Amino acid sequence: MRIAYGVMGYGRGHAMRSGAVLPSLMAEHDVTVFAGGDAYEVLAPHFPTVRIPIIGYAYNERGGHSTGLTIKRNFAPMADLLFGGAGAAMVEKEFRDRGIDLVISDSEAWTHRAAQKLKIPRISYDHVGIIAYCKPHFPPDLRLLGLRDAIGYRALMGVPERILISSFYPAEPAYPNMRIVGPMLRPEVLQVQAQDNGEFLMAYFNKGEHQYLPHIDRALRLLDLPVVVYGTPFRGQSENLDFRAPSNEGFIRDLASCRAVLSTAGNQLIGEAIHFGKPILALPEEAFEQRLNAYMIERMGVGMGGDRHRLTPSDVDRFLGNYDYYRSNMGDHARDGRAEATETLHRYVKELGQGKPQRSKRARSRKRNTAPADERVPAGA
16 A cells, blocks of 8 residues: 655654654555654655654743744644645645555644545554543643643544554543554664663753753752763763763663653653663653653652753652652553554554555555655665
8 A cells, every 4th residue: 555654743752653663564565754843854864755844832941832932933834734735735746646545644734634635544643642532531730731632633633544542651542443552662672671770860852952951951960970961952071961962772772771761751752761660750841741741650650740940959869769669660561562553553554445456565666766866765774
């Protein structure tokens, strides 16, 4: 089948999850990735990828989400998405030109809406869907925000024919034809052995140029242990801080050997940290999904939620003081959903593709090699 795989471009977690299943899908089908932003930068070197618009948060000088700037910067792309602008027309044209039979989308709105308009069946595969397609499981203080986001997500994405959710915590489905699996553990993660009782704290910020604020830097410098920091514009050693450049292998190696993790509250990293048995001090963004993730970390007893705007050395010390308790709960929650997710995706593709002609690998290869030069990657990349 000819599959369009849409990936949300804000942050790297969506791309990491998608990259874990794309090779298996591409072995049997003609798959083109549609992504923008961070996801395009991660996936384009390895898979045939078309760049598309994105929507995302804008930040204020305090490192938080700016409602005004977010609305201003997203006004044009949202108008494009909702009312059929140039970006939406480009995605629809790509679908027609490539003869797309099926769309799989990881929280990506343009591919969802193009598929709806062209009446192409869809599979939703992400984590955010746990808010929209599962029965509410929100804490009282976040319930209204959760219901608001659930309604908004369904209004933007609709209800696809099949729904697959990858999550570090369980939830109860509210729709038929859906399944919830554990976090996607990448092959690179499974190849690394965890080391217990690491001697350094690992810190990660998904938008560190905005989120790594002076008070966070000061709090980390006052700790009595080394800190390896990813996601900021800084590089090199400074007192007890070691600022490192993006590196997939290096990041996983440090995650496996650190003592604990201080991070924004993305689903992908939390699942990998639990796999390695690393307690998490979650400093969520203002987005409801991340705030819910931080709540679930505390509820599961594998870490602590914190306030990114008020972090102090005492917060980190209190978190590390409960290290043994968090570690004792890890085994109850460590899950690897990769095999189950891959099997489920293949089954969903087969169910939705009944009656579609299947092409040979040679034909798929010819089709892939006719893509525009800027969308092709060398074999084996």
